[in-house]
Amino acid sequence: MISCFPYRYPLYQIGNPQLRIFRPPFSLTLVRPGKEQPQDTVQFRIPMEMTKCDVRNYLEKIYNVPVGAVRTRIQYCTNKKRNHLNQKVKRPDYKVAYVQLAQQQTFEFPDIFTEKDVKSAEGSVEEMQEKFMEDEKQRQKPDLRRGGVTEWFGL
């Protein structure tokens, strides 16, 4: 119900009904693992308030991902760096979750930023510009007949 920041879990005492969070205020970030992880492990950065059960329910209900095991750790980030006023600047801490998929599924972090080959249309301005640039580069290259010797050595 209270989906604002910072989110506090309501107090639980024995006999209370199961806590249900409508409109979860948590957002996960899928990250590429820094160290080599097994094929079925997916690495997330999660907000500090989330627990392993939360992560499991989140992925199962919202993304329909079969989750086997979840392990979390808190990454402490430095308070040592200083800004231009020589004040200590804290890099915020974050929680990392290692999620193992069930049903022997695998996940490999894809390469998102592959450069696409752009071929400009024929007769357009860009094509003429590219051709001009290529010609210029050809002219700048040294004479191949000199066998790699620079032009400083006369003749």
Added chain:
Amino acid sequence: MAATSVGRVLTLCRQFQNAFRISTSLAVQQSALTLTKSQSYLDRLTYPLLSSNWHCHVGQCRPLHTTISRRGLEGFFDIPENWGEATVKSGAPWTAKQLRTKSNEDLHKLWYVLLKEKNMLLTIEQESKRQRIQMPSPERLKKIERSMKRLDTVVKEREDALRLLQTGQERARPGAWRKDIFGRVYWYRFREHALPWYMNKRYKRKRFYTPLFVTPHIRLRLEKHLRAKTRIQNKEREKQTVLQEKFPQIKAQSS
């Protein structure tokens, strides 16, 4: 009060879960379709992420087929056509006025659509930082955050109205007017505790009364505040008299 609203929300949640269960059974029958794809596809058609001119044209919608190994986790990434693009087109964020026209079920579903989009954008942002490349269209994050905030505002308005009508309570979270150590009166919002207050040592250290030696300082603070206030008023009055002398034709400003 709480029962009916909670009950209503529970029915929403149940309907939502029913929708999921129904679409899972469909997916079992048709192996090509997966749950999240169909659900997100429907969501993108019926409840667009951004209110107008969004890029969900026929050619750019997410494909309905997917490999079984990455089922569901593809929600964390953009559609493959947008990988490697410098900019990705996106429309305007949702305004509060538009959101107020939607029903509770629609808002509930929209929240999840926005949440999944936010996760996707955060993933792309982190990956771009990792690869030291500029993230394509970072303004999408701000748009999503604003939309979610406005959605939250609208839902809170509706909850407030319901609570006022049913119980007459103005605030959802109980509280009281209390005096802190410095003699200032403020609205203290109650917290949930497992113990009664007289057994809570940390709570008792926070004193909600003013010790006797503080009372002279309260008077001094009040005098300082009044002095500052009169100073501002006098300055304003002097400014008006100066202006009247210089420009007699101007009508005197009513304070």
